[in-house]
Amino acid sequence: MxxxxxxxxxxxxxxxxxxxxxxxxxxxxxxxxxxxxxxxxxxxxxxxxxxxxxxxxxxxxxxxxxxxxxxxxARPAVREAFAAGRLAYAAFRTVCRSLAGVPNATEALLQRVIAAASRCTPGAVASAIDRILADFDAEWHRVVRERAALKRAATVRKLPRVKRS
CATH class of the missing domain: 1.10.10 (Arc Repressor Mutant, subunit A)
Known part of the structure; x- marks a missing residue:
């Protein structure tokens, strides 16, 4: 129920x-x-x-x-899963973003991703999809991960000094 x-x-x-x-x-x-x-x-x-x-x-x-x-x-299968209520909005958004740019995505891959996303908690969806995509095309996944790592940046800001009395 x-x-x-x-x-x-x-x-x-x-x-x-x-x-x-x-x-x-x-x-x-x-x-x-x-x-x-x-x-x-x-x-x-x-x-x-x-x-x-x-x-x-x-x-x-x-x-x-x-x-x-x-x-x-969104790919048609993903859109249909969202419309049927099998994917929460957060999972739908993560699936769409994760599948963007995946070459030669098969229907079997899409169904694996949808099944995993529908079972996971919202925070675990991205890592579950990442594992599936790594299994699907390891070389493509490695290249994409390296490219993403190169784009990451961190800004370190010094805090102002405070005089202690």
Missing amino acids: LVSAKVDAQASFARTVAASCSYVHEESRRPAVLGPGGVFDADAAEACAVAEVASALSVSTGTVTEWLFLIRT
């Missing part, structure tokens, strides 16, 4: 995300927003639709923009 309620809640949220993205998509195609010279401005129309959705749902425009990006870039 509890698992069913969880799946229903996740599917309900997925419907909210899908409906929001659908609304933005439809509204951004209507030539209601004109830019300089009376020309239709698709970017401005999308920004207006995003702001409408954000206001209606009391979320940030960044959140709605993230929903759009994830729905647009």
Whole structure:
């Protein structure tokens, strides 16, 4: 019963995300927003639709923009698992980000990733997917990890000296 309620809640949220993205998509195609010279401005129309959705749902425009990006870039199997409530939003987001750029992703790989993500706690999803991707294509995984390590940086800031009395 509890698992069913969880799946229903996740599917309900997925419907909210899908409906929001659908609304933005439809509204951004209507030539209601004109830019300089009376020309239709698709970017401005999308920004207006995003702001409408954000206001209606009391979320940030960044959140709605993230929903759009994830729905647009998610693989069909991942999108279906999210819509069915098998993936929580946090897991859906992690799966989409982790699979971005994976070459030759097979349906079997996607199903393994979805199964792992649906079983894991939110914090463990990324490492579980990372292990699956390392098994799938070790060379690609090594190159991607090395590239990511090169992009990492840390800034060390000295704290001001405080005189002690």
